[in-house]
Amino acid sequence: MNYYIVLILIAIIFIYHLFILILRMNSSKRPIPDNLKDIYSEVEYEKWAKYHKKSVSLEIIESIIKFIALFILFAFKVYAKFASLFNGELANQVLGVVLLSFATDFLIGIGFDYYKVMVLDKEYGLSVTKIGTFIADEVKDLVIGFGLTYGLILFIGYMHKLLGDWMILVVFAFMLVFVLVISLIVPTLMKIKYRCDDLEEGELRTRLLDLLHDNGYEVRKIGVINQSKRSTTGNALFTGMGKFKTIILFDTIIDQLSTDELVAVFSHEVGHGKHKDTIKNYLTNSISILLLILVSWLLINYNSLYTDFGFETVNYGFTFIILSEVILEIASPIRGIIGNKISRIAEYNADNFACSLGYGEALASALKKLSNSNMADLNPHPLIVLLKYSHPTMSDRLKNIYSHVLIKQEEKND
Ligand SMILES: [Zn+2]
Numbered sequence: 001m002n003y004y005i006v007l008i009l010i011a012i013i014f015i016y017h018l019f020i021l022i023l024r025m026n027s028s029k030r031p032i033p034d035n036l037k038d039i040y041s042e043v044e045y046e047k048w049a050k051y052h053k054k055s056v057s058l059e060i061i062e063s064i065i066k067f068i069a070l071f072i073l074f075a076f077k078v079y080a081k082f083a084s085l086f087n088g089e090l091a092n093q094v095l096g097v098v099l100l101s102f103a104t105d106f107l108i109g110i111g112f113d114y115y116k117v118m119v120l121d122k123e124y125g126l127s128v129t130k131i132g133t134f135i136a137d138e139v140k141d142l143v144i145g146f147g148l149t150y151g152l153i154l155f156i157g158y159m160h161k162l163l164g165d166w167m168i169l170v171v172f173a174f175m176l177v178f179v180l181v182i183s184l185i186v187p188t189l190m191k192i193k194y195r196c197d198d199l200e201e202g203e204l205r206t207r208l209l210d211l212l213h214d215n216g217y218e219v220r221k222i223g224v225i226n227q228s229k230r231s232t233t234g235n236a237l238f239t240g241m242g243k244f245k246t247i248i249l250f251d252t253i254i255d256q257l258s259t260d261e262l263v264a265v266f267s268h269e270v271g272h273g274k275h276k277d278t279i280k281n282y283l284t285n286s287i288s289i290l291l292l293i294l295v296s297w298l299l300i301n302y303n304s305l306y307t308d309f310g311f312e313t314v315n316y317g318f319t320f321i322i323l324s325e326v327i328l329e330i331a332s333p334i335r336g337i338i339g340n341k342i343s344r345i346a347e348y349n350a351d352n353f354a355c356s357l358g359y360g361e362a363l364a365s366a367l368k369k370l371s372n373s374n375m376a377d378l379n380p381h382p383l384i385v386l387l388k389y390s391h392p393t394m395s396d397r398l399k400n401i402y403s404h405v406l407i408k409q410e411e412k413n414d
Helices: 002-029 042-075 078-083 090-123 131-184 186-190 203-214 251-256 259-274 277-300 303-308 316-356 360-373 382-388 394-413
Strands: 196-198 218-225 236-239 244-250
Touching: 002 042, 002 303, 002 316, 002 382, 042 078, 042 090, 078 090, 078 316, 090 131, 090 316, 131 186, 131 277, 131 316, 186 218, 186 236, 186 244, 203 218, 203 244, 203 259, 218 251, 236 259, 244 251, 244 259, 251 259, 251 360, 259 277, 259 316, 259 360, 277 316, 303 316, 316 360, 316 382, 316 394, 360 394
Parallel strands: 218 244
Antiparallel strands: 196 218, 236 244
């Protein structure tokens, strides 16, 4: 019975993914909102539409192949067969399943990654990645991903063997610390893949320090990351808990934006800090982690799930596969709707904070420039926004920002 339920669920998940991708594919047919007409020139928009079509088509092909592979792995009980090649030790049994899962994902993904980064994005001027960097990135992602996943599953497995049901508490406490530590060492983690220099002395540095200082923060470091080695897309990060913050700028964003616009982007980030969004995020994440651990515990104790797929007894690696490929995927629309709604409200509030400091117009022009260079989709389907968008659409953000700019101007005139 479990066998058929899982297979049917995998098929439903695939159809859902396909439906989302087809909706995304069609967004170039929808009219551009009036307030975004100046983002792309006519030639650029045509170029964007072509790029969008090709990159979504690529995702559709990839999701079809992934579905077929996953379906075969489950339908022919390959996980258990592969794990039986290893000896019966807990660590080896888990290794067999996790290895098979990572190997399939890697072998399917690498070709698509290569085509996207090294061919398609290059053709459209979004990527400048050299083959050496591409290979190094792929290897680092694989090793880190595999190491973390395998380590975590083993930890949960041994805790369950040792403590039984009490493992819920221990694993939960461990995960709370783990997530906190990861968020604190983001700048260090980025050094695995990027070179990070200190921002040189000058107007930008002084104004960023002033902005943070005026709002009660201490700056630990302003780092610049060499993203230009890989692509032309820009980004900026603002990390750290409490008063102490680390700012990380991608060098691409420094090239694209004026000093005013860069300070505006960070006044938005300061807004997140002022509204305690990092702490709120941490609390919501904690609830999701607890739910995940409870579900894992239910799965671990559901013996027929393993025997139906060819295992003799519980395999913690297979628990992880069911959790990540089936349960999380089935729950993803609900998680997406709730999580993204909360996030979009926080984004509006952070924009409003930037406006209150007088950076509304500079923020709007920064967002427009970034939409252009990131080849953003200007008019996503409302259903995609509801399910997938952690930020409001560019059109909605600009409407909101300009309404605040107007209010501020009227206040001045009075
Ligand atoms: Zn934000």
